[in-house]
Amino acid sequence: xxxxxxxxxxxxxxxxxxxxxxxxxxxxxxxxxxxxxxxxxxxxxxxxxxxxxxxxxxxxxxxxxxxxxxxxxxxxxxxxxxxxxxxxxxxxxxxxxxxxxxxxxxxxxxxxxxxxxxxxxxxxxxxxxxxxxxxxxxxxxxxxxxxxxxxxxxxxxxxxxxxxxxxxxxxxxxxxxxxxxxxxxxxxxxxxxxxxxxxxxxxxxxxxxxxxxxxxxxxxxxxxxxxxxxxxxxxxxxxxxxxxxxxxxxxxxxxxxxxxxxxxxxxxxxxxxxxxxxxxxxxxxxxxxxxxxxxxxxxxxxxxxxxxxxxxxxxxxxxxxxxxxxxxxxxxxxxxxxxxxxxxxxxxxxxxxxxxxxxxxxxxxxxxxxxxxxxxxxxxxxxxxxxxxxxxxxxxxxxxxxxxxxxxxxxxxxxxxxxxxxxxxxxxxx
Ligand SMILES: *[C@@H]1O[C@H](CO)[C@@H](O)[C@H](O)[C@H]1NC(C)=O
Ligand SMILES: *[C@@H]1O[C@H](CO)[C@@H](O)[C@H](O)[C@H]1NC(C)=O
Ligand SMILES: *[C@@H]1O[C@H](CO)[C@@H](O)[C@H](O)[C@H]1NC(C)=O
Ligand SMILES: *[C@@H]1O[C@H](CO)[C@@H](O)[C@H](O)[C@H]1NC(C)=O
Ligand SMILES: *[C@@H]1O[C@H](CO)[C@@H](O)[C@H](O)[C@H]1NC(C)=O
Ligand SMILES: *[C@@H]1O[C@H](CO)[C@@H](O)[C@H](O)[C@H]1NC(C)=O
Numbered sequence: 001x002x003x004x005x006x007x008x009x010x011x012x013x014x015x016x017x018x019x020x021x022x023x024x025x026x027x028x029x030x031x032x033x034x035x036x037x038x039x040x041x042x043x044x045x046x047x048x049x050x051x052x053x054x055x056x057x058x059x060x061x062x063x064x065x066x067x068x069x070x071x072x073x074x075x076x077x078x079x080x081x082x083x084x085x086x087x088x089x090x091x092x093x094x095x096x097x098x099x100x101x102x103x104x105x106x107x108x109x110x111x112x113x114x115x116x117x118x119x120x121x122x123x124x125x126x127x128x129x130x131x132x133x134x135x136x137x138x139x140x141x142x143x144x145x146x147x148x149x150x151x152x153x154x155x156x157x158x159x160x161x162x163x164x165x166x167x168x169x170x171x172x173x174x175x176x177x178x179x180x181x182x183x184x185x186x187x188x189x190x191x192x193x194x195x196x197x198x199x200x201x202x203x204x205x206x207x208x209x210x211x212x213x214x215x216x217x218x219x220x221x222x223x224x225x226x227x228x229x230x231x232x233x234x235x236x237x238x239x240x241x242x243x244x245x246x247x248x249x250x251x252x253x254x255x256x257x258x259x260x261x262x263x264x265x266x267x268x269x270x271x272x273x274x275x276x277x278x279x280x281x282x283x284x285x286x287x288x289x290x291x292x293x294x295x296x297x298x299x300x301x302x303x304x305x306x307x308x309x310x311x312x313x314x315x316x317x318x319x320x321x322x323x324x325x326x327x328x329x330x331x332x333x334x335x336x337x338x339x340x341x342x343x344x345x346x347x348x349x350x351x352x353x354x355x356x357x358x359x360x361x362x363x364x365x366x367x368x369x370x371x372x373x374x375x376x377x378x379x380x381x382x383x384x385x386x387x388x389x390x391x392x393x394x395x396x397x398x399x400x401x402x403x404x405x406x407x408x409x410x411x412x413x414x415x416x417x418x419x420x421x422x423x424x425x426x427x428x429x430x
Contacts, residue, residue: 061150199246
């Protein structure tokens with residue numbers, strides 16, 4: 001008896017230990033919150049119009065007459081900036097001065113001396129209707145400034161703040177695949193496409209360059225595809241956050257930079273009227289004395305604010321083809337066309353690798369493996385119990401029961417068969 005109890009306790013402990021170990025492994029696996037990615041490629045008929053960022057170097061974006069009209073004060077600024085005694089604005093090599101113009105001018109000067117947007121873009125032609133979306137207010141051009149370029153942003157939003165959609169089929173059938181196009185009155189532009197509110201942080205390398213020259217009509221055709229990546233929120237791996245990562249980053253850079261140097265951080269892009277309360281606001285530059293280590297510090301500080309990925313990240317991949325033809329010698333024209341491509345867009349979704357439902361099912365079955373009772377066994381046992389009174393009553397009846405056979409003979413018509421099929425129904429007689 002004693003030995004039997006010891007043996008039973010040993011079995012109990014063994015089962016519990018193995019169960020706990022397996023349960024621990026399962027739970028550990030679940031708590032890793034691993035994700036797997038699933039990508040779908042698709043071709044949608046409704047194409048969302050991306051935000052087009054057109055960056056024009058200040059040399060082409062500003063009415064430079066103001067420099068000539070005020071040459072002496074710019075010579076002075078040039079001298080201070082490049083730390084030279086006799087700086088002649090017109091003679092600085094390779095237009096170096098103009099490249100840094102954005103650092104020398106204040107935001108209000110940039111606003112004052114830049115050409116109005118109509119100088120660059122008069123109208124937009126799109127495949128949706130014959131109306132100009134700039135006239136109807138469907139698209140807007142927003143002006144921003146960076147330290148080297150003026151940025152024009154074409155933004156087309158519907159009433160919900162989402163990008164306007166154009167029909168691929170319409171563009172293909174009626175407009176030789178051109179979704180929208182416009183003429184840009186300038187010599188050189190840097191282009192990029194972003195989804196409103198979803199710009200990447202390190203996307204400065206993604207510019208396309210389109211140039212035009214005197215006596216040429218340059219055509220730049222841009223095809224783009226959209227790539228959406230949806231991540232899972234915490235606690236899943238690659239935790240994401242719903243925010244405008246690029247904007248948060250730039251705001252952080254500028255807030256710290258203004259606090260510590262009184263100037264904007266270089267490489268950021270700000271709306272021209274953003275800092276209108278301080279008329280002297282301008283972009284900082286490593287050329288201003290010893291601020292570069294400070295810039296580095298601020299940059300690192302702000303990078304740590306935007307380590308989290310966006311939950312819903314959209315980027316575009318794009319390709320540009322250019323061609324040009326001769327026109328009158330004194331003219332030049334640049335046309336930008338955005339063309340529907342037959343390449344599919346992609347949607348990448350993160351899915352939990354070990355979802356909660358799987359965890360519940362597996363832990364449930366693990367528990368019942370070690371301690372559980374089989375439902376079938378229980379039902380059988382129950383049926384056994386139920387059958388006891390019935391069997392007792394049939395036992396007594398048994399010898400009185402006559403079996404009556406109802407035979408149905410099936411014989412193929414016409415042909416005499418040797419084998420008769422007999423279906424016998426046995427029924428107890430009441
Ligand atoms: C010339 O520069 C001075 C000082 O920067 C400024 O007050 C003045 O408005 C400028 N004149 C023009 C024509 O830009
Ligand atoms: C094109 O831009 C130049 C300045 O770069 C401007 O003088 C000219 O008027 C513009 N042309 C048109 C047609 O707007
Ligand atoms: C597309 O075709 C329509 C009708 O022919 C026209 O009104 C529209 O301007 C065209 N759009 C483009 C981008 O060529
Ligand atoms: C837009 O594209 C259409 C068709 O390719 C062309 O006829 C039209 O001149 C273009 N418009 C502009 C403003 O580039
Ligand atoms: C350079 O650094 C020194 C010491 O930190 C500081 O006093 C000076 O103002 C700085 N100069 C500039 C141009 O920022
Ligand atoms: C089949 O049934 C018929 C009629 O009931 C009978 O005459 C015949 O002998 C049976 N044949 C065989 C092979 O049992």
